[in-house]
Amino acid sequence: MPAVPSVEIDTRRRRLLKAASGTAVMAASGGLAFPAIAQSKPFNGLKLRGAAYQHGFFTILRKYIPEFEQQTGMTVDLQLSAFPVYNQQADLELSSGGSAWDFCNVTFILAARWVAAGLLANLDDFTGDRKLTPASWNPDDFVKGAQLPYLDRAGKTYGYSWEGGAMLMGMSRTDLMKKRGVEAPRTFDELMKVAEAVNGQDGVTGFVSSNLHHWFLPPYVQGYGGDFFVDPPANITPALDTPAAIQATDFYCKLLSKYSPQGVLGYTEDQAKAAMMGGRSNIFIHSSSWLTPMLTSADSKVKDTARIMRMPAGPKGDFPASNSQGLGIPKNAKNKEAAWEFIKWTLSPELSARIVKDTGHPSICRRSIIQSEEYKRINTINGQDIGKLYLEVLEQPGKTKNYMAYRTVKEFPLVGDVVNKAVERVVSGQQSAADSMKAAQEAALANMKRAGAKV
Incomplete structure (x- = not known):
């Protein structure tokens, strides 16, 4: 089972956490609502630390993170650095068995090495637990071709793709x-x-x-x-x-x-x-x-x-x-459940749809979003359905x-x-x-x- 957060969670909050498996819905104000798991603030006071490389997606994400912090009670310290610098830092942090990060970018060109070496947590432990992840989160919604780098030979999952190329x-x-x-x-x-x-x-x-x-x-x-x-x-x-x-x-x-x-x-x-x-x-x-x-x-x-x-x-x-880039959890992370709460929120169907609607960001890896009318409307440019081309290429390696x-x-x-x-x-x-x-x-x-x- 995934490790519990390092901060102590009282019994009442723990029961609320376990009971929360409902689907997140859009709030009347247009913001992303959270199920009881987040609204009960089970991670109140926890500081979640993560790292990735500088990318437009994370610039966008930072605008939504205050909502997540307000609903969960935790704060998110997302460290961004240049792509080669991040890769060097991440390789050292993971290979040395460090625990400074609770979540991190699983870089495409390094994913196989990290997965094979057992440096990342198995995310199936989270998606397979209905007390932690509602069925509506639907891991199978991620385009198969984008997920291939984050699977081991047994088919276990060590990352979920946030960016598709x-x-x-x-x-x-x-x-x-x-x-x-x-x-x-x-x-x-x-x-x-x-x-x-x-x-x-x-x-x-x-x-x-x-x-x-x-x-x-x-x-x-x-x-x-x-x-x-x-x-x-x-x-x-x-x-x-x-x-x-x-x-x-x-x-x-x-x-x-x-x-x-x-x-x-x-x-x-x-x-x-x-x-x-x-x-x-x-x-x-x-x-x-x-x-x-x-x-x-x-x-x-x-x-x-x-x-x-x-x-x-x-x-x-x-x-x-x-290719794709993924989010994962280091094997020795101290706050695995909190990290999964953040990844689950970041890559949820609801927030993915909002990001597309609000910013037009096209590199989503959820099939349901790519095939949505909103995505098609935004990504049809000069009469060209760019989303259709994007999906065709992204899913092609997973077909044969x-x-x-x-x-x-x-x-x-x-x-x-x-x-x-x-x-x-x-x-x-x-x-x-x-x-x-x-x-x-x-x-x-x-x-x-x-x-x-x-x-």
Whole structure:
């Protein structure tokens, strides 16, 4: 059973806590009401500590947290830091068995490592207890593809997704595409042709990307019939020097070296997004949240010419990347029930619906919200149903073989690092794709063996 909060709860409050299994309803004032579990303030005086990385979702969430504090009696100390800084802190905190945090972000690229090492609490203990979680909270409402990183091999759950990333293709200058006589690309070959046709027209580059090559490259590798590992998660031997991986690397690196802005190897996601919003680059293939500002931001100069659609497919299939970020509870957290109360509230259907309605935040991972009329209304932009595209990609890995399994291999960060360097060598002209990926294969094997992986 989950540990009780560190503060003492009197018998009467404990009975109220156990009795509370009703569904939260919207208050007449428009705020999110709480069932008796929260209204009785069983956690009065408790200070809940958690950590995550800086993200717009948490900026939004902070505006609602006072409601949660008022209803539960606890205070929430949510510490946010830059993504790489948070990951370093979290890895150290969890791996050392620390108890400074009651809840934390379960980072997608580290989730498999943390789950496999037993560093997180099993959340099924909470969702399976009707005294702690009402049936209406419905864990099965979370899109399966977004939940895959937070499940162990037995199917137990160690996180629930608050953010979904669905790889789509954004085009900022369809007016230039029309002038050049090219249509929206649906295949890899067409993608290269469109990038070439637009590049240099009106000072626009045909393509742009950022320095997260371990995220952008795999769909090309899989589109050519390969993968980052031989057969993840069963066989995690790196497969970076296969013909498919080499062909994909050569293709992706040509997009960067021939049709992207000068200095693209140093581009951050924000710089790539700015190039699209300013109409300086035509195609950016990334998570939907990085593309929709072309259509929604007041700073966008391309609202009338921008379009978003599915990423082009390769000759061997269609494998757009998808990911998610989750919230979980460290195994040694002192206040597990209180932490679950916060996660349950944060990711509840009621608050998720409010956040969408109040802010338009699109990256919700509950299917019922994504398919709601309100979500569709907000996320239909220039006649495009962005939510439909988002859901299609987010759920695709959960429909057949999980082609995103490479990202659930706990050693993936070791391989991702060498892939980033391999791409940089090719784009900068230091090595051919074949030589660079051969070197990446050797480096990946060495890194994984040093880490104790069986390869």
